[in-house]
Amino acid sequence: MRNLLSIVSWVWFYCSWTTHGEVFTSIGQMTDLIHTEKELVQSLREYIRAEEYKLAAVKNWASKLDALTQVSTSDPEGYLAHPVNAYKLMKRLNTEWPELESLVLQNPSDGFVANMSVHRQYFPDAEDQTGAAKALMRLQDTYQLDSEAFSKGKLPGVHSNAELTVDDCFDMGKTAYNDADYYHAVLWFQQSLKQLDGGEEAVVSKAEILDYLSYSVYQ
Amino acid sequence: MRNLLSIVSWVWFYCSWTTHGEVFTSIGQMTDLIHTEKELVQSLREYIRAEEYKLAAVKNWASKLDALTQVSTSDPEGYLAHPVNAYKLMKRLNTEWPELESLVLQNPSDGFVANMSVHRQYFPDAEDQTGAAKALMRLQDTYQLDSEAFSKGKLPGVHSNAELTVDDCFDMGKTAYNDADYYHAVLWFQQSLKQLDGGEEAVVSKAEILDYLSYSVYQ
Numbered sequence: 001m002r003n004l005l006s007i008v009s010w011v012w013f014y015c016s017w018t019t020h021g022e023v024f025t026s027i028g029q030m031t032d033l034i035h036t037e038k039e040l041v042q043s044l045r046e047y048i049r050a051e052e053y054k055l056a057a058v059k060n061w062a063s064k065l066d067a068l069t070q071v072s073t074s075d076p077e078g079y080l081a082h083p084v085n086a087y088k089l090m091k092r093l094n095t096e097w098p099e100l101e102s103l104v105l106q107n108p109s110d111g112f113v114a115n116m117s118v119h120r121q122y123f124p125d126a127e128d129q130t131g132a133a134k135a136l137m138r139l140q141d142t143y144q145l146d147s148e149a150f151s152k153g154k155l156p157g158v159h160s161n162a163e164l165t166v167d168d169c170f171d172m173g174k175t176a177y178n179d180a181d182y183y184h185a186v187l188w189f190q191q192s193l194k195q196l197d198g199g200e201e202a203v204v205s206k207a208e209i210l211d212y213l214s215y216s217v218y219q
Numbered sequence: 220m221r222n223l224l225s226i227v228s229w230v231w232f233y234c235s236w237t238t239h240g241e242v243f244t245s246i247g248q249m250t251d252l253i254h255t256e257k258e259l260v261q262s263l264r265e266y267i268r269a270e271e272y273k274l275a276a277v278k279n280w281a282s283k284l285d286a287l288t289q290v291s292t293s294d295p296e297g298y299l300a301h302p303v304n305a306y307k308l309m310k311r312l313n314t315e316w317p318e319l320e321s322l323v324l325q326n327p328s329d330g331f332v333a334n335m336s337v338h339r340q341y342f343p344d345a346e347d348q349t350g351a352a353k354a355l356m357r358l359q360d361t362y363q364l365d366s367e368a369f370s371k372g373k374l375p376g377v378h379s380n381a382e383l384t385v386d387d388c389f390d391m392g393k394t395a396y397n398d399a400d401y402y403h404a405v406l407w408f409q410q411s412l413k414q415l416d417g418g419e420e421a422v423v424s425k426a427e428i429l430d431y432l433s434y435s436v437y438q
Contacts, residue, residue: 027296027299035295037291037311037312038288044277044280044323058267069256069260072253072257082381088381090347090348094342101332109324123312124313126313135306139302153301158301162303168306171310
């Protein structure tokens, strides 16, 4: 059973979030989102299978045509001297290439995109995400946790591998920054930089983090 | 040097075709098409590379989410008890899933499709393809070749591996059939059937060939 501290931190997180009136306050709603995400992953897997199937067909055609054009371009007149070759060239250009083009233009993502559309209305929005980030920072203050401990998921009484990436830390920093909360902004940009320097991969660049960090420091 | 018979058969093919006024009568035009085809294959290879790159990114995300949702769905409340997990779920649904959807909706085929559009105006059309098929049949009559020899590319004086597939033979048959030339139609449907029974792979089904063949036989 989870211990008391865990429950306290959880309740604190959700309560401090609720005070700002965000939508995703009930554990039930959050649990629904977890199941939605699972469904989206399955739908994505189906899309991947369809795309791989399509790509295999295109690659098969490309290999066949690679071999063919190597022969035909090495001696075009010799190639065309055979009437069967001339007929087959006609057929390829009139029928088969346009068929291949239709295949290439297909995007077998309909199922996945439809699934996204159905669920998107229940997704948290930017305000919810900002609310959750701010709730994390309030929790950080309450337990006087440094950003590194937080980023590594080391919360009192919670045993889990929940970690924040470089990009997560940078987004935490930006949330504080946009709220003119430069104290937390500096903490999180520094943590982001530390993890990036530690060799973690990230979408955000070092220059961008430094840019935000230097501005925050001088406020 | 190609021998006289080869030249004669080639000239016969192109002349008998010319008499029907088709466009692709000069060896120069046909040679241009060969080089166009080579260019299209290169363009297709670029599309394949881009599609593989996109698919790798989508698969990478799917693998990451597979692992994540296995943990989150096995104990949703335990998962959400960690505030960092709750924040990251918000972020994924508000930011990352929509980004993935945009990636999925991309079809990196623009270059290939543009290349097809540029060249399509010079492609042979259905009439050209039919003209080439009929020219082959006239050649067949002149040299009194059976369809099998023809299909295997065995033309007098021509040494090449130009072969007709089951589908090619079926299309030859259909050209004759549509022209009410049931004599050649039967020959080519039979050849198509023979190659299919021999184990060759084909798009056309046995039932479809038999359907056309039986109708042609009773004319």
